[in-house]
Amino acid sequence: xxxxxxxxPGPTPVPAEVLLCMANPIIHHRTPEYEEIxxxxxxxxxxxxxxxxxxxxxxxxxxxxxxxxxxxLLSAGDTALVVNAGKFGKRWADICRAFKVNTEIIEVAWxxxxxxxxxxxxxxxxxxxxxxxxxxxxxxxxxxxxxxTIAAIVAGYPETVLVVDAITALGATAVPMDDWGxxxxxxxxxxxxxxxxxxxxxxxxxxxxxxxxxxxxxKYYFDLKKEKKSQAKNQTAYTPAISLIIALRKSLSMIEQxxxxxxxxRHQLLAEATRSAVAALGLELLAPESPSPALTAVxxxxxxxxxxxxxxxxxxYGVTIAGGQDHLKGKIFRIAHLGYMSTFDxxxxxxxxxxxxxxxxxxxQLGTGVKAAQKxxxxx
Amino acid sequence: xxxxxxxxPGPTPVPAEVLLCMANPIIHHRTPEYEEIxxxxxxxxxxxxxxxxxxxxxxxxxxxxxxxxxxxLLSAGDTALVVNAGKFGKRWADICRAFKVNTEIIEVAWxxxxxxxxxxxxxxxxxxxxxxxxxxxxxxxxxxxxxxTIAAIVAGYPETVLVVDAITALGATAVPMDDWGxxxxxxxxxxxxxxxxxxxxxxxxxxxxxxxxxxxxxKYYFDLKKEKKSQAKNQTAYTPAISLIIALRKSLSMIEQxxxxxxxxRHQLLAEATRSAVAALGLELLAPESPSPALTAVxxxxxxxxxxxxxxxxxxYGVTIAGGQDHLKGKIFRIAHLGYMSTFDxxxxxxxxxxxxxxxxxxxQLGTGVKAAQKxxxxx
Numbered sequence: 001x002x003x004x005x006x007x008x009p010g011p012t013p014v015p016a017e018v019l020l021c022m023a024n025p026i027i028h029h030r031t032p033e034y035e036e037i038x039x040x041x042x043x044x045x046x047x048x049x050x051x052x053x054x055x056x057x058x059x060x061x062x063x064x065x066x067x068x069x070x071x072x073l074l075s076a077g078d079t080a081l082v083v084n085a086g087k088f089g090k091r092w093a094d095i096c097r098a099f100k101v102n103t104e105i106i107e108v109a110w111x112x113x114x115x116x117x118x119x120x121x122x123x124x125x126x127x128x129x130x131x132x133x134x135x136x137x138x139x140x141x142x143x144x145x146x147x148x149t150i151a152a153i154v155a156g157y158p159e160t161v162l163v164v165d166a167i168t169a170l171g172a173t174a175v176p177m178d179d180w181g182x183x184x185x186x187x188x189x190x191x192x193x194x195x196x197x198x199x200x201x202x203x204x205x206x207x208x209x210x211x212x213x214x215x216x217x218x219k220y221y222f223d224l225k226k227e228k229k230s231q232a233k234n235q236t237a238y239t240p241a242i243s244l245i246i247a248l249r250k251s252l253s254m255i256e257q258x259x260x261x262x263x264x265x266r267h268q269l270l271a272e273a274t275r276s277a278v279a280a281l282g283l284e285l286l287a288p289e290s291p292s293p294a295l296t297a298v299x300x301x302x303x304x305x306x307x308x309x310x311x312x313x314x315x316x317y318g319v320t321i322a323g324g325q326d327h328l329k330g331k332i333f334r335i336a337h338l339g340y341m342s343t344f345d346x347x348x349x350x351x352x353x354x355x356x357x358x359x360x361x362x363x364x365q366l367g368t369g370v371k372a373a374q375k376x377x378x379x380x
Numbered sequence: 381x382x383x384x385x386x387x388x389p390g391p392t393p394v395p396a397e398v399l400l401c402m403a404n405p406i407i408h409h410r411t412p413e414y415e416e417i418x419x420x421x422x423x424x425x426x427x428x429x430x431x432x433x434x435x436x437x438x439x440x441x442x443x444x445x446x447x448x449x450x451x452x453l454l455s456a457g458d459t460a461l462v463v464n465a466g467k468f469g470k471r472w473a474d475i476c477r478a479f480k481v482n483t484e485i486i487e488v489a490w491x492x493x494x495x496x497x498x499x500x501x502x503x504x505x506x507x508x509x510x511x512x513x514x515x516x517x518x519x520x521x522x523x524x525x526x527x528x529t530i531a532a533i534v535a536g537y538p539e540t541v542l543v544v545d546a547i548t549a550l551g552a553t554a555v556p557m558d559d560w561g562x563x564x565x566x567x568x569x570x571x572x573x574x575x576x577x578x579x580x581x582x583x584x585x586x587x588x589x590x591x592x593x594x595x596x597x598x599k600y601y602f603d604l605k606k607e608k609k610s611q612a613k614n615q616t617a618y619t620p621a622i623s624l625i626i627a628l629r630k631s632l633s634m635i636e637q638x639x640x641x642x643x644x645x646r647h648q649l650l651a652e653a654t655r656s657a658v659a660a661l662g663l664e665l666l667a668p669e670s671p672s673p674a675l676t677a678v679x680x681x682x683x684x685x686x687x688x689x690x691x692x693x694x695x696x697y698g699v700t701i702a703g704g705q706d707h708l709k710g711k712i713f714r715i716a717h718l719g720y721m722s723t724f725d726x727x728x729x730x731x732x733x734x735x736x737x738x739x740x741x742x743x744x745q746l747g748t749g750v751k752a753a754q755k756x757x758x759x760x
Contacts, residue, residue, distance in 0.1 A: 004407075006406065006407070006408060010619065011407075011619070011622060013405070019405070022399065022403060023400050023402060026391050026392075026393065026576050027391075028388055029577075059439070059444070061621075062618075063601055063619075064440070064601045064618075098598055098603075190619060196402075197619045197620065198578050198621030217598070218479045218597070219478065220479070221441075238442075238443040238444075239390065239391070239442070239443075239570060239577045240441070241578030242570075243399075243402065243576040243624075244578060244621070320411070
């Protein structure tokens with residue numbers, strides 16, 4: 001008997017209550033019953049995005065919603081500023097370039113947060129910039145960017161919008177779209193929403209909706225104006241992923257029941273506990289300065305192969321953690337605190353890490369990390 | 381206690397065995413376990429498409445795969461020929477136009493099949509046509525087009541491809557992609573695949589892959605060359621809808637177990653039984669000449685409001701059928717034979733129809749349609 005523990009920053013574990021929603025007989029979406037469900041989903045998403053704008057649901061991965069942001073706001077030849085501080089920051093640049101948007105990049109070392117001043121300088125230097133694209137929580141490095149400050153900077157430019165990939169941030173930390181003045185917020189279902197992958201969500205400010213009026217990039221499946229019209233009537237432009245929508249209603253109601261600030265605090269404490277354990281074990285964080293509450297990226301200690309560590313954790317302990325991506329492959333491992341995670345998921349993560357490191361010959365005093373984590377988790 | 385019977389041409393009923401797959405704990409997709417599942421899905425899809433080409437899976441509705449076909453084959457300013465014989469034929473034209481493709485239309489009265497000769501004439505008249513877009517089974521009218529003959533015509537043009545929306549055809553009738561020489565075949569999960577909506581599939585011939593080398597339309601999420609590369613390694617370019625993929629493996633294995641020709645014969649007989657019942661009840665088919673085995677469209681008899689009929693069926697009998705779309709709204713109703721449907725689903729459809737018509741004051745001798753259906757269904 002081996003119990004499996006999914007501790008990756010997406011996909012994340014899905015509560016049985018949510019999984020079971022998907023085992024119900026499928027219903028037709030052109031029915032009052034479905035429309036009532038969709039109305040509840042919209043309400044739950046608006047609470048999560050902390051916005052009075054419409055949060056639109058798309059049947060796609062989070063990347064689909066990222067593409068939707070680019071193609072609905074911009075035209076070929078427009079200029080965009082992209083904060084590239086990891087794999088998902090780079091994705092904004094890749095999408096912009098695929099659609100022939102002039103793309104200026106702020107390059108940030110992977111593991112560091114962008115200096116908001118760098119955004120201010122870039123905007124000042126180039127008044128052509130129509131949109132700033134950034135991640136909030138960078139999943140590839142475990143960094144949380146200071147979106148509040150960046151938003152205040154972009155707000156000074158009446159013709160420029162801020163587009164935020166909050167795919168691992170939303171639900172793990174506060175993303176108060178309206179209060180901070182974020183123009184576009186994008187997320188995916190398989191992160192803090194405690195859902196399987198397959199749905200993406202996107203919300204636009206009035207400033208961003210105004211840009212959709214002039215955008216010339218061709219679009220059909222991801223046409224947000226068409227979606228806005230349909231979703232106002234609790235429908236979607238095309239057949240929605242019905243079973244996922246129904247499951248989402250359940251997961252959103254679980255988030256509502258726990259209370260958003262408690263959900264955020266839980267993520268925060270799990271992350272702090274993990275970081276404290278990592279320090280107690282003498283390991284080094286990739287992003288000690290601006291850590292995300294969604295996940296913790298840890299440098300693999302000398303002599304320990306990440307692939308061997310992950311393999312042992314998976315095979316012997318049923319614990320799945322993530323490795324590094326792109327040039328961080330083999331250099332770091334990533335432990336998530338994302339979504340349906342609580343005290344003992346973190347205890348499992350730290351405990352399994354200790355045992356596996358010891359088995360791989362790395363000097364570890366068993367229980368040291370667990371003890372450090374417990375000291376923090378007792379407050380949860 | 382009211383039992384629900386979903387008899388619409390998408391979404392369609394999902395077997396409990398498939399639904400329960402989605403209630404299993406989520407697994408990570410970057411694992412050998414997932415890759416083995418995906419490999420089986422690819423094999424099952426290739427058998428269904430009757431092709432040796434790769435069948436690619438996308439996380440989107442069927443419309444997403446339709447868009448993928450257009451943007452991966454063509455460039456703005458290219459010329460396409462579209463067969464518009466219903467709502468979904470029209471969608472090809474809408475997508476082509478959204479991407480600034482010159483779009484020639486063959487207009488066909490809704491309820492009729494296109495004359496293959498019309499395609500031959502159009503191709504002869506305009507050598508610029510790079511792609512012919514058509515539906516196979518038109519869901520809005522219940523017509524099955526003669527794709528085999530059309531494919532033979534298009535095959536005579538070495539620079540022109542045939543793109544087939546087989547969203548309701550595939551699995552309901554034979555779509556032998558390689559044998560017929562179809563260049564692109566598109567489907568969605570919520571039809572004969574006996575799955576919830578949320579996945580789409582697309583396969584390209586070598587002739588179509590060649591066109592992807594010159595296509596200039598911008599693309600990112602639906603970039604099929606990138607997907608082909610990833611899916612060759614049993615991965616996807618972006619996070620897949622994992623739970624739907626796992627469910628799809630199950631539904632494909634059920635199709636394989638029944639045997640594809642038996643699956644097609646089942647659809648054929650359910651459709652014939654329904655048509656026979658409709659005739660016995662003195663009702664008129666919308667598409668008597670080229671009926672699809674996926675669904676049957678019936679003209680509402682004088683004095684019977686489609687909305688009243690559908691409402692009564694739904695409220696009193698728990699039977700959901702579809703109405704007409706666009707200009708056929710209020711004029712027809714549609715009964716599906718699509719996917720997880722067997723003898724008694726058709727008996728239920730006919731029986732409920734008889735009872736509801738009688739209750740609405742239409743002269744019906746109860747049991748007449750059922751008897752006609754039984755005579756055919758006894759052979760299944």
